[in-house]
Amino acid sequence: MQNSKHPSITLVGAGPGDAELITIKGMKALQTADVVLYDALVSEELLDLVPAHAVKVYVGKRSGDHSASQQAINQLMVDYALNYGHVVRLKGGDPFVFGRGYEELEHAASYNIPAQVIPGISSSISVPGLQQIPVTHRGMSESFWVVTGTTADGRISDDLREATHSNATVVVLMGLHKIKEITELFKAAGKHRLPAAVIQSGSTQNEKVVVGVVDTLPELVKQHEVKAPALMIFGQVVSLHPQFQSVNEVYDSIS
Known part of the structure; x- marks a missing residue:
């Protein structure tokens, strides 16, 4: 098709999953999109913000199920921009936290297509926070990985091997299949009883x-049938979770 609009690309972070956790600026970008390329972890409610004329393209990638390779997504993004105008690349979390967002920026730049980034709320901070687990807390954790x-x-x-020797909070993304x-x-670092959550x-x-604690975490995940996508949190801050006291008492009674 003949494009009368100037090509442009906006990388938008959609946040951790709840549609209401996208930024106002991200919402405004969606409302001006001619094309939206969206990921697996993006709430489909957000697509209701997109103009009726806009093309919506699912390019989700999950473990064992890659609808499109990163190289293919990069090229789709450029091709749609050249042919349709404003492309919103809608990505779960934040585009620059394990989102490969900079690769997409580089690809846009190689075609001289203007691109901008609208950050998103990263699951690494927000998901623990929603569970009343702060990644930092005075007197308990001065930093986080x-x-x-x-x-x-x-x-x-x-x-991650280095992080196990730190006193910092450690948040692990995309690692559930390697939880054992x-x-x-962490056990090798002497942290059998370190508070932990998934x-x-x-x-x-x-x-x-x-x-639970490091010792009990794999069994708890199996028992409660926890599946991906999931993140893990290791650190004393997990002891602040409302459930921790009761699970720790159970652990103490059987250890």
Whole structure:
């Protein structure tokens, strides 16, 4: 088709899952979109904000189910911008927190297409926060790590190994399938009793939360049938969760 509009691209962070947690600026971008390329973890409620004429394209990627490769998404984004005008690339969480957003910016720049970024609320901070788990807390945690569970080649990140020796809060994204290996790393660092939690589909109707300690976490995940997408939180701050006292008493009684 002949495009009378100037091509442009906006990377928009959709937040952790609840449609109401997108920013006002992100909403405004959706309302001016000619095309929306959206991910698997994006609430479909947000698509109701898109103009009736706009093209909506699902490009979700989940473990074992990649609807489109990153290279294909990059090219789709550019092709739609050149042919339709304003493309909104709608990504779960924040585009620059394990979202590969900068790769998409670079691809747009290689075609001289103007692009901007509208940050989103990262699940790494917001999902624990919604459960009353602060990632930092005076006298308990002075900093926090946000680490991917596995690297591009399927290994556990070396940064995660380093993080297990820290006193900081450690938030692990995309690592549920390696929970046994990850908890073994904490055990090797002498942290069997470190408070820990797993949150599935945080901020959505499918949310599940399990709270325990490093020793009990894999069994709790199995018992409660927690599935991906989920994040893990390791650190003393998890002891602030309302459920922690009762689960810790149970652990003490059987250990």
